[in-house]
Amino acid sequence: MALTVHSHEHYMREALKQARYALQEDEIPIGAVVVLDKQIIARAYNQTERLHDVTAHAEMLAITAAANHVGNKYLADCTLYVTVEPCVMCAGAAAWAQLRHVVYGADELKVGFRRYGNLLHPKAKLLRGVLAEECGALMQEFFARKRK
Amino acid sequence: MALTVHSHEHYMREALKQARYALQEDEIPIGAVVVLDKQIIARAYNQTERLHDVTAHAEMLAITAAANHVGNKYLADCTLYVTVEPCVMCAGAAAWAQLRHVVYGADELKVGFRRYGNLLHPKAKLLRGVLAEECGALMQEFFARKRK
Numbered sequence: 001m002a003l004t005v006h007s008h009e010h011y012m013r014e015a016l017k018q019a020r021y022a023l024q025e026d027e028i029p030i031g032a033v034v035v036l037d038k039q040i041i042a043r044a045y046n047q048t049e050r051l052h053d054v055t056a057h058a059e060m061l062a063i064t065a066a067a068n069h070v071g072n073k074y075l076a077d078c079t080l081y082v083t084v085e086p087c088v089m090c091a092g093a094a095a096w097a098q099l100r101h102v103v104y105g106a107d108e109l110k111v112g113f114r115r116y117g118n119l120l121h122p123k124a125k126l127l128r129g130v131l132a133e134e135c136g137a138l139m140q141e142f143f144a145r146k147r148k
Numbered sequence: 149m150a151l152t153v154h155s156h157e158h159y160m161r162e163a164l165k166q167a168r169y170a171l172q173e174d175e176i177p178i179g180a181v182v183v184l185d186k187q188i189i190a191r192a193y194n195q196t197e198r199l200h201d202v203t204a205h206a207e208m209l210a211i212t213a214a215a216n217h218v219g220n221k222y223l224a225d226c227t228l229y230v231t232v233e234p235c236v237m238c239a240g241a242a243a244w245a246q247l248r249h250v251v252y253g254a255d256e257l258k259v260g261f262r263r264y265g266n267l268l269h270p271k272a273k274l275l276r277g278v279l280a281e282e283c284g285a286l287m288q289e290f291f292a293r294k295r296k
Contacts, residue, residue, distance in 0.1 A: 089240025
C-alpha cells in the first residue's frame with residue numbers, strides 16, 4: 001500500500017467526522033470515506049434510521065457515491081476507510097466493487113464480516129486498527145446512551 | 149410457511165418477469181419481489197450496469213423499495229422471492245431486514261451466500277429450487293450471449 005501510516009490516520013479522521021454526524025442524528029455512529037489518488041471522492045455515514053433502510057450503511061452509501069463520482073462501478077484503485085469493521089453485506093459490496101484496499105478502525109466481533117472468512121475481493125488488502133480506540137469509543141458512547 | 153407451493157410458483161413467476169426485464173437491458177438477469185400478506189409490495193431487477201453501482205442487485209433494490217412501502221426498515225413479516233441464490237451482500241441485507249422467509253430459484257454455486265454458512269437472519273426459513281430450471285436458464289442464456 002503506497003499510503004503512509006500518517007495518511008491512513010488522516011483519512012480515518014475524515015471517516016470519524018462522518019461517524020460523528022451519524023451520532024448527532026442518533027444513528028449507529030459509523031462513517032466511511034473512499035479515497036482515489038489521495039483525494040477523498042466520497043464521504044458517508046450510516047443513515048439506516050433516517051432512510052428506514054437497512055442497506056444504508058456508511059460503506060454502502062460511500063461505495064455508491066464513489067461509483068457515481070468515477071462513472072464506473074468498479075473501484076479497484078480506491079481505498080475504503082471505515083470506522084468499524086464492515087458487516088457481511090458491506091464486505092460483499094466491497095468485493096463486488098473490487099476494492100483492493102480496505103482500512104477499518106475498530107473490530108466488530110458480533111456482526112463483523114471476518115468471522116465468516118475473507119469476504120473481500122481475493123486481491124484486497126485489509127488493514128485493521130487505525131484509530132481503533134476513537135472509532136470504538138463512538139460506538140460505546142452510542143450504545144451506553146441507548147441503554148439509559 | 150403459510151404459503152402453498154402454488155403460491156411460491158406464482159410469486160417466482162413475477163420475479164422471473166423482473167429477471168427478463170434485466171435480460172432485455174443486458175443486465176445479469178436476476179429479478180426479485182417482496183410479498184407481504186400475499187400482496188407484492190416491491191419488484192426489482194438487477195441494474196448494476198445501468199446505475200454503475202455494484203450494490204444495485206435485484207434483492208437490494210427490492211428490500212429498499214419494500215421498506216419504503218411499509219415505512220419500516222424491518223421486513224420480518226415479508227417474504228423475499230429471488231430468481232437466483234443471493235450473494236453475500238444480499239443475504240446480509242436480508243438478515244438486517246430480519247426477513248423470515250427467503251425463497252429462491254436457481255442455486256449459484258460460485259457467488260451464492262450458502263458456501264459461507266447461514267448468513268440470513270437466525271429465524272429465517274430458506275426455500276430453494278422454486279422454478280429453478282427457468283431461473284437458471286435465463287442466466288445461462290445471458291452468459292452464453294456474452295461468450296459469443
